[in-house]
Amino acid sequence: MLERRAALETVIEKLQQERDALRVKMHLAGMDAKDEYERISGRVDDLKTQFEPLTGAVGDTASNVFAALGLAADELRLGFGRVRKAIGEKSE
DSSP states (O other), X not given: OHHHHHHHHHHHHHHHXXXXXXXXXXXXXXXXXXXXXXXXXXXXXXXXXXXXXXXXXXHHHHXXXXXXXXXXXXXXXHHHHHHHHHTTOOOO
């Protein structure tokens, strides 16, 4: 459980960094990229907010919640990939 928690925390931190890096480049992007960015950028903070109260959680319920948050993080990562593609930047 601790490994999953640490892994998810790392993913959230990377998503925040990627969001911030993309924000800097958005002035060059087309409208589709800007729309996608706006749709997903706030969800990074939502994911972090949902994750923080769970740092001390244990058991099956916590496992299910961590799995759900992991899926949300994957969706955000894919969304940022779409933004990067739209502005002609290779994914990191």
